[in-house]
Amino acid sequence: MASGIRDKVAILGMGCSKFGERWDREADDLMVEAFEEAITDAGIEKNQIEAAWLATAIEEQHVGKSGVPLAMALRLPLIPVTRVENYCASGTEAFRGAVYAVASGAADIALALGVEKLKDTGYGGLPQRSRGNLNTMWWANFSAPGSFAQLAAAYRAKHGASRDDLKRAMAHISVKSHDNATRNSKAHLRNAITVDQVLGAPVVAEPLGLFDCCGVSDGSACAIVTTPEIARSLGKRDLITVKALQLSVSNGVEAQHNSWDGSYFATTRVASKRAYQEAGVKDPRAEIDLIEVHDCFSVTELVTMEDLHISAEGRAINDVLDGFYDADGTMPCQIDGGLKCFGHPIGASGLRMIYELYLQMQGRAGPRQRAKEPTLGLTHNLGGFPHQNVCSISIIGRA
Amino acid sequence: MTRGILAYGGYIPLRRLSRASIAQANGWFNSALKSRAKGERALANWDEDSVTMAVAAARDCLGERSRDDIAALHFASTSFPFLDRLNAGIVAGALNLKSDVAAHDHAATQRAGTSALALALEATHAGPQLVIAADKRQTKAAGTLEMDVGDGAAALLVGSGDCLAELVGKATRTVDFVDHFRADGFAYDYPWEERWIRDEGYQKIVAETLAALLKETGITPADVSAFCMPCTLPRVVASLAKKAGLRGEAVHDNMNASCGETGAAHPLLMLGHALENAKRGDFILVAGFGQGCDVLAFRATERIADFAPKLGVKGHLARRREEKNYQRFLSFNELVTMERGMRSEVDKATALSALYRKRDMLTGFVGGRCSVCGTVQFPKSNICVNPNCNASHTQEDQPFADLPGKIMSYTADELTYTPDPPACYGMIQFEVGGRIMMDFTDIDPRELEVGRDMDMVFRVKDRDPQRGFIRYFWKAAPATGTSDSGG
Numbered sequence: 001m002a003s004g005i006r007d008k009v010a011i012l013g014m015g016c017s018k019f020g021e022r023w024d025r026e027a028d029d030l031m032v033e034a035f036e037e038a039i040t041d042a043g044i045e046k047n048q049i050e051a052a053w054l055a056t057a058i059e060e061q062h063v064g065k066s067g068v069p070l071a072m073a074l075r076l077p078l079i080p081v082t083r084v085e086n087y088c089a090s091g092t093e094a095f096r097g098a099v100y101a102v103a104s105g106a107a108d109i110a111l112a113l114g115v116e117k118l119k120d121t122g123y124g125g126l127p128q129r130s131r132g133n134l135n136t137m138w139w140a141n142f143s144a145p146g147s148f149a150q151l152a153a154a155y156r157a158k159h160g161a162s163r164d165d166l167k168r169a170m171a172h173i174s175v176k177s178h179d180n181a182t183r184n185s186k187a188h189l190r191n192a193i194t195v196d197q198v199l200g201a202p203v204v205a206e207p208l209g210l211f212d213c214c215g216v217s218d219g220s221a222c223a224i225v226t227t228p229e230i231a232r233s234l235g236k237r238d239l240i241t242v243k244a245l246q247l248s249v250s251n252g253v254e255a256q257h258n259s260w261d262g263s264y265f266a267t268t269r270v271a272s273k274r275a276y277q278e279a280g281v282k283d284p285r286a287e288i289d290l291i292e293v294h295d296c297f298s299v300t301e302l303v304t305m306e307d308l309h310i311s312a313e314g315r316a317i318n319d320v321l322d323g324f325y326d327a328d329g330t331m332p333c334q335i336d337g338g339l340k341c342f343g344h345p346i347g348a349s350g351l352r353m354i355y356e357l358y359l360q361m362q363g364r365a366g367p368r369q370r371a372k373e374p375t376l377g378l379t380h381n382l383g384g385f386p387h388q389n390v391c392s393i394s395i396i397g398r399a
Numbered sequence: 400m401t402r403g404i405l406a407y408g409g410y411i412p413l414r415r416l417s418r419a420s421i422a423q424a425n426g427w428f429n430s431a432l433k434s435r436a437k438g439e440r441a442l443a444n445w446d447e448d449s450v451t452m453a454v455a456a457a458r459d460c461l462g463e464r465s466r467d468d469i470a471a472l473h474f475a476s477t478s479f480p481f482l483d484r485l486n487a488g489i490v491a492g493a494l495n496l497k498s499d500v501a502a503h504d505h506a507a508t509q510r511a512g513t514s515a516l517a518l519a520l521e522a523t524h525a526g527p528q529l530v531i532a533a534d535k536r537q538t539k540a541a542g543t544l545e546m547d548v549g550d551g552a553a554a555l556l557v558g559s560g561d562c563l564a565e566l567v568g569k570a571t572r573t574v575d576f577v578d579h580f581r582a583d584g585f586a587y588d589y590p591w592e593e594r595w596i597r598d599e600g601y602q603k604i605v606a607e608t609l610a611a612l613l614k615e616t617g618i619t620p621a622d623v624s625a626f627c628m629p630c631t632l633p634r635v636v637a638s639l640a641k642k643a644g645l646r647g648e649a650v651h652d653n654m655n656a657s658c659g660e661t662g663a664a665h666p667l668l669m670l671g672h673a674l675e676n677a678k679r680g681d682f683i684l685v686a687g688f689g690q691g692c693d694v695l696a697f698r699a700t701e702r703i704a705d706f707a708p709k710l711g712v713k714g715h716l717a718r719r720r721e722e723k724n725y726q727r728f729l730s731f732n733e734l735v736t737m738e739r740g741m742r743s744e745v746d747k748a749t750a751l752s753a754l755y756r757k758r759d760m761l762t763g764f765v766g767g768r769c770s771v772c773g774t775v776q777f778p779k780s781n782i783c784v785n786p787n788c789n790a791s792h793t794q795e796d797q798p799f800a801d802l803p804g805k806i807m808s809y810t811a812d813e814l815t816y817t818p819d820p821p822a823c824y825g826m827i828q829f830e831v832g833g834r835i836m837m838d839f840t841d842i843d844p845r846e847l848e849v850g851r852d853m854d855m856v857f858r859v860k861d862r863d864p865q866r867g868f869i870r871y872f873w874k875a876a877p878a879t880g881t882s883d884s885g886g
Contacts, residue, residue, distance in 0.1 A: 133750040140824040146812035157849040
């Protein structure tokens with residue numbers, strides 16, 4: 001096995017724009033907003049950045065293809081800029097590119113920036129796009145909520161959970177994220193809600209109601225990474241380093257082979273195990289302090305708790321309802337509001353998750369700061385659909 | 400060698416629009432509708448047209464029978480979705496008929512079904528001939544035709560040798576009698592006065608053809624057990640039968656109360672219905688009227704009892720879901736402009752080269768079976784999907800259309816655009832292996848459950864409003880006999 005990425009790369013600075021319906025901002029405005037915070041935090045000059053990665057998923061909706069939009073927005077000095085896309089896990093993909101560049105020695109300082117400007121479609125929800133010439137001719141006419149909603153049917157069938165119990169746990173997840181976001185000034189949705197509101201909301205895709213679905217937002221997030229040695233030479237103390245970066249991509253087994261039962265994410269189970277190994281984590285439930293997961297829908301967050309090997313299989317409902325993942329629980333999940341309420345500007349989301357862990361570890365998370373600063377955190381950034389997806393896991397922590 | 404009918408089948412869409420709901424909606428405008436507000440008419444789902452109904456009727460007719468010997472496909476309709484693209488070619492593809500099959504579209508008259516049947520019976524020396532008729536006639540709101548017609552299809556396999564019913568004889572007349580017409584570029588029929596159609600059309604043209612048939616064949620009129628002739632005008636068929644010397648009981652039920660008149664398909668649908676009840680030696684006449692007349696006579700043989708279609712006309716009549724929502728009928732038939740929302744605006748251009756390249760997959764619903772490990776999968780791929788095999792270039796053809804499947808996961812989606820929300824879809828798992836995340840159709844969201852048995856049906860996937868193209872693919876529908884809708 002390869003030696004892995006553990007402690008080879010440190011985060012030098014991070015930034016994140018306000019997420020939400022940014023009617024008065026173009027994509028380049030959002031990129032600059034996140035970048036200015038990050039470069040100030042890093043304490044370097046722009047011309048010290050030697051390579052950059054740009055993440056956008058629905059680029060035809062805003063900036064278009066290639067690395068050019070990032071180079072133009074930031075006026076980067078003719079350095080390599082690569083645009084990456086891996087469904088909703090694009091943000092972590094940009095981070096992976098920058099981290100690997102530093103780890104390989106190809107660049108001393110590298111930039112990862114994710115951006116999405118989604119609120120120019122004229123309607124709510126994700127933009128409706130062609131899925132390709134052949135796919136559109138046979139794929140089901142599914143939406144994102146409709147594909148994730150099916151986790152509920154399969155999970156119930158497998159574990160014998162009642163619809164009501166599952167719906168209550170899902171509601172708890174959304175209420176918790178809304179509550180967390182009230183303490184986050186950059187979040188898209190900052191209103192507290194009640195379980196009754198969640199259960200009484202209009203159905204989007206059975207059994208998901210309106211409050212089981214995350215926000216669709218405009219926003220940008222950004223990381224500047226370097227080696228621990230350079231970070232220290234720049235005067236940084238108490239470094240936060242990358243412990244693991246893992247990616248698992250469906251190869252068609254879930255979609256086409258009857259070995260998958262539809263109730264879990266096969267990729268998440270694999271990527272998280274590899275990440276724990278890379279980071280040297282033996283018992284994630286005991287060792288990890290804080291997690292940010294891809295809660296595109298409440299049911300996604302629920303089954304992900306099991307796929308990360310934190311809740312035992314079939315026990316996520318109990319852990320959720322017991323408050324294990326609440327802001328004041330043992331292992332807060334989405335302490336910043338998550339995709340649900342911080343918002344989901346697709347290309348930015350993976351970097352936004354890392355941003356929150358980074359702030360919490362430095363004690364800079366303001367009203368939502370954990371009393372005891374976390375030292376080890378995990379992000380889970382998922383793209384695609386339960387039956388074919390990409391899952392990106394990162395673990396970061398104190399050096 | 401005798402020639403005649405080797406197999407028969409039918410198809411009637413699940414939904415039946417109650418005529419009372421039509422009268423309730425339109426009676427204020429056309430008070431004559433109120434007196435006709437009895438029974439119901441078959442209503443094609445939004446994803447059905449003449450092509451999909453033809454495929455369904457042919458599958459009902461052919462069942463498990465091998466299709467490799469079928470020499471020709473004759474498809475009759477007055478509502479073909481394509482004016483210049485062989486509609487029978489789409490049907491042949493969906494049925495996986497061999498590529499050396501001859502295929503013909505028979506159009507432009509209500510007797511296209513009987514004319515296609517007559518022609519096919521002349522060609523049986525070449526091998527079995529599959530005759531399908533299907534119609535989904537477009538009608539204006541609040542007209543009587545809207546009440547009279549229904550959507551449906553019928554299929555007959557004819558050939559020489561051991562027939563269920565042998566051809567006794569046929570007679571035909573061609574007269575440019577224009578009871579109604581629909582000119583190029585027009586969506587709806589333009590009819591003339593019913594009394595004139597009755598007196599100068601049916602009472603003369605049909606009577607003359609029927610008399611000629613009886614004379615030529617020497618059939619004793621009183622021996623005829625079923626006279627299958629569509630006509631929505633009251634008492635016309637009874638009067639024709641009486642004039643020809645047929646017994647009153649021979650006038651076959653035109654299914655007006657339960658289905659409505661299915662255009663060019665209706666004579667063959669009535670024939671199929673009659674064959675389901677026929678006994679050895681029965682004489683059955685079938686007539687089609689439209690710019691002339693065809694009458695064909697069959698006699699049931701001793702084999703008539705040996706055959707049953709998969710569901711048949713009677714089975715389809717019993718398998719029904721009452722529809723009282725007239726607005727839904729208007730919407731399905733684009734008789735009202737619905738606000739479909741921006742999500743419906745996605746460009747649905749079809750890459751014809753990709754469709755052609757993948758025609759076995761998309762139209763024929765052929766997947767793969769690994770010759771090394773036996774794993775069944777959809778679609779075919781270069782490398783076997785079984786993670787314990789992954790053999791390269793081992794995929795053999797595996798047809799999926801007749802595989803029983805079960806729901807593994809599902810949802811009812813209120814967000815995605817569909818003409819009939821909520822969009823129900825999910826993962827279908829096949830007993831022999833393989834699974835597909837696919838659209839469901841003809842399902843009530845309350846019927847969604849893990850483990851439900853589902854059948855595969857050929858349906859419209861998308862219509863491209865910009866270019867008029869129609870994409871077809873397969874969907875999952877509640878298995879026959881498992882739905883609350885009966886059948």
